[in-house]
Amino acid sequence: MLFNNQKPKLESRDNLRNDLIAGIIGFLTTVYIVVVNGSILSEAGITLEAGMIATILASFVGTLLMGMISKLPLILIPGMGINALFAYSIIQGNGFTFQEGLAVVFIAAIIFIITAFTKLGLILKEAIPNSLKHAITVGLGFFLILIGLEKSGLVVSGESTIIAIGDFTSPTIIVSVLTLFMAIFLFVKNVPANFLITMIGGTVLAYLFGIIETGTSKSSINLNPSEALFVPSFSAIGDLSFWLAVFPLAMILIFENMGLLHGQLHMLDRNDSYKSGYKVTAFSTLTCAFLGTSPTVSAAENAAVIASKGRTGFAAIIASLLFLATIFIIPWITMIPNTAISPILIIVGFLMAQNIRHIPLDNISEAIPAFLIVVMIPFTYSIADGMAFGFIAYPIVKMALGKRKELPATLMIISTLFLFDFVIKFIGI
Numbered sequence: 322m323l324f325n326n327q328k329p330k331l332e333s334r335d336n337l338r339n340d341l342i343a344g345i346i347g348f349l350t351t352v353y354i355v356v357v358n359g360s361i362l363s364e365a366g367i368t369l370e371a372g373m374i375a376t377i378l379a380s381f382v383g384t385l386l387m388g389m390i391s392k393l394p395l396i397l398i399p400g401m402g403i404n405a406l407f408a409y410s411i412i413q414g415n416g417f418t419f420q421e422g423l424a425v426v427f428i429a430a431i432i433f434i435i436t437a438f439t440k441l442g443l444i445l446k447e448a449i450p451n452s453l454k455h456a457i458t459v460g461l462g463f464f465l466i467l468i469g470l471e472k473s474g475l476v477v478s479g480e481s482t483i484i485a486i487g488d489f490t491s492p493t494i495i496v497s498v499l500t501l502f503m504a505i506f507l508f509v510k511n512v513p514a515n516f517l518i519t520m521i522g523g524t525v526l527a528y529l530f531g532i533i534e535t536g537t538s539k540s541s542i543n544l545n546p547s548e549a550l551f552v553p554s555f556s557a558i559g560d561l562s563f564w565l566a567v568f569p570l571a572m573i574l575i576f577e578n579m580g581l582l583h584g585q586l587h588m589l590d591r592n593d594s595y596k597s598g599y600k601v602t603a604f605s606t607l608t609c610a611f612l613g614t615s616p617t618v619s620a621a622e623n624a625a626v627i628a629s630k631g632r633t634g635f636a637a638i639i640a641s642l643l644f645l646a647t648i649f650i651i652p653w654i655t656m657i658p659n660t661a662i663s664p665i666l667i668i669v670g671f672l673m674a675q676n677i678r679h680i681p682l683d684n685i686s687e688a689i690p691a692f693l694i695v696v697m698i699p700f701t702y703s704i705a706d707g708m709a710f711g712f713i714a715y716p717i718v719k720m721a722l723g724k725r726k727e728l729p730a731t732l733m734i735i736s737t738l739f740l741f742d743f744v745i746k747f748i749g750i
Contacts, residue, residue, distance in 0.1 A: 343631025344639025388637030462673030523661025
């Protein structure tokens with residue numbers, strides 16, 4: 322078979338109900354990407370409407386494939402950070418057209434697919450130390466906590482500091498705090514569908530305090546078939562700048578998804594499904610080149626799906642169908658305020674951060690590079706840059722301690738490539 326999927330166990334009605342709720346929650350925690358990614362894509366040369374359509378279709382296709390082929394409750398959406406790289410660095414920075422940028426996505430996706438469908442993927446996976454894999458999960462956890470605190474208004478940009486506490490006289494902060502306490506109470510009491518109840522209760526609170534923003538005319542989408550498919554242009558393939566754009570994108574796709582899947586499948590206790598999930602994720606990125614968006618990744622918010630007891634592909638299928646339906650229900654979806662979503666991101670981030678117990682903190686050669694990843698992912702607001710710091714530091718620390726034999730050649734190549742990418746950024750090529 323093309324994909325080596327693991328058949329799930331026979332589900333009971335309770336399991337199906339859990340997957341249904343988990344799929345809804347996963348959708349609600351990731352649907353923000355429709356407007357956010359659409360807005361970023363509009364900076365790259367297409368309309369906001371076209372960008373939103375592309376985001377919806379890419380999320381629908383990728384998540385549906387994950388649910389039907391890999392039987393995993395994981396949502397695939399255009400990656401934050403990757404979309405900024407695509408719009409601002411690859412297209413604007415190089416002066417590419419939108420279609421030329423999609424050609425970069427296409428080539429990077431082909432490289433990703435090669436690693437997924439050959440032994441190279443397993444070689445890369447085995448070359449990455451467990452400490453770095455767990456560090457990526459922990460770093461993503463703190464990243465989600467930061468995003469949740471930011472969305473809630475509990476932390477803001479400070480005048481004399483990088484961040485500061487928000488204004489607690491603001492109705493938004495009051496609602497955020499009340500919703501967070503409600504979310505924590507429901508979670509620790511293990512109330513069924515606690516995240517969904519939190520969203521509903523948080524939305525009601527926001528309405529009562531008068532802070533809900535209703536949908537505007539830009540929140541609706543009229544699907545135009547001519548805007549649903551794109552044709553990549555390879556007119557710049559002979560330029561060095563084209564390949565310098567392909568490299569970082571391919572590296573990020575390979576290692577960010579590797580880290581995300583490792584952490585999420587560990588939470589699911591489905592490590593045997595890694596190969597299948599990795600293949601589907603790789604194939605999904607290829608479809609993005611024709612759907613008109615930056616590549617999809619396994620969403621960090623999948624931890625919310627798992628925490629909501631989503632266990633099978635049924636949760637992903639539900640989420641994918643809801644994404645497709647978003648074309649018609651955007652005005653209602655946008656009424657769910659950030660104050661109702663942020664507590665879930667904070668709790669999910671906490672669950673992911675618990676993986677820090679798997680990092681051997683008593684082993685300095687493992688702990689320092691892992692710590693850099695954990696710290697730099699949220700502090701740089703970039704998963705890719707945060708990973709790069711840890712991967713570059715790992716061989717440096719090992720060699721400084723005389724542990725050169727613990728460095729496989731593959732890892733040395735990976736670290737060198739991350740360093741090369743940093744050098745390219747610094748000298749501005």
